[in-house]
Amino acid sequence: MTTRTEWSAWAAERKTASITDWLRELSEPDWSATVNHALFDALAEGRLSGDDFAAYMVQDYGFVDPFTALIGHAIGRAPGMEDRVVLGQFMGMLTSDENSTFQRTFEAFGVPAATREAPDYLPETQAFQALLREIGAGGDYAEVLAALVVTEWIYLEWALRITRAAGLHPLVEEWIDLHDNPAFQDFVAWLRRRLDEAAAGLDDAAFTRMAECFRETVARERAFHDAVMPR
Template sequence: MSTLAKYHDWAAGRSAPRLTDWLREISEPDWSAVVNHPLFDALAEGSLPGEEFADYMVQDYGFVDPFTALLGHAIGHAPGMADRVVLGQFLGMLTSDEDSVFQRTFETFGVPDATRHAPTYLPATASFLHLLRETGASASYAQMLAVLVVTEWLYLGWAMRITRGKSLDPLYDEWIGLHDNQAFQAFVAWLRRRLDEVAETLDEAEFARMTERFRETVAQERAFHDAVYSG
């Protein structure tokens, strides 16, 4: 049975099936492992040591460059201005508000310039960076959307799940706040809707490639978060 046929078989038993719900289901247990990762509980409780938070942010900052490039490629491959406007607005947030949190974290915790701009990446980080670069350089718009849905929906998932503790470090609080606000929720909802729509136009081969790209991105997210958190 082809991947597309498996989706249609799953959808036939549901009153309001969504492709993105199916993609999430077939990405278990990795999906739930990321959303429920102890790193985010420690972050919300304020029990994550500042040095470890800084180390995590150094590794995470490595994604900014290939991720902005991926967004740029997606804007170029988008079918029209409506998609380009939404993706462009998110790109602006990423390079302003989110970048500001990174820079202030590095300043607060004394991360040297050399570490900020030329860190030693963990193997899991390097593998994930390769996936982002390869997706931007050679993948289809549907596959780009699949990667974006995973990265942003997972972050919304953990941010909406956790409960922030009292007297939380302002930088911890701000990092969480970037991923649980109404604008971010609306962007994730848009990404899901567009992937649902675009997937309807795919042939069997491209549908399978898009599905595999989604699942691989989820697996990479889990490996990354397992690697950056020592517990």
């Protein structure tokens, strides 16, 4: 299901086809289940309590460290300065604007210092953290791009899909704003384009590794969001 031969057969049946579109389809039903997750509807409709929103953000913040490391690996393995500049700019946003949103959320909703310093991460959070670290440590540029495309494209799609209710807490609004703004849309489009280009030049074994990396990252996204959904 993840070979270049299967990609070629899929593309031959379509007038226009991109590798990233194929990878997304390959990752069903996990992709759609994550993008359409009830957590995001509850978030956008103001149905998450302050405690539940804070608990979700504590778990999600657990990805900032391995994710910034993953971007660092991408910068190191990028083929040239053009890619490094774009990835470096995104790293700057992540460690400034997005990090600030997390910290101010923890303050606003009274997350104890002990929880911030030593969070009790869910098993699904830990498994996803481990995957990101594994990809960063051993993956080639296309594999790292595959993981980045998944994490950012899924968040863009849910943020564009949801309908915001009036009167949301400003920090909830801010969290959505981070993932549906034009600059973020442009970054996701760039990531997809670069993965399409990088994957096209891979040998068969590397192509399969890249596709499996994409699909596994989607599966971990779904498991994480299922786990953090308030019961």
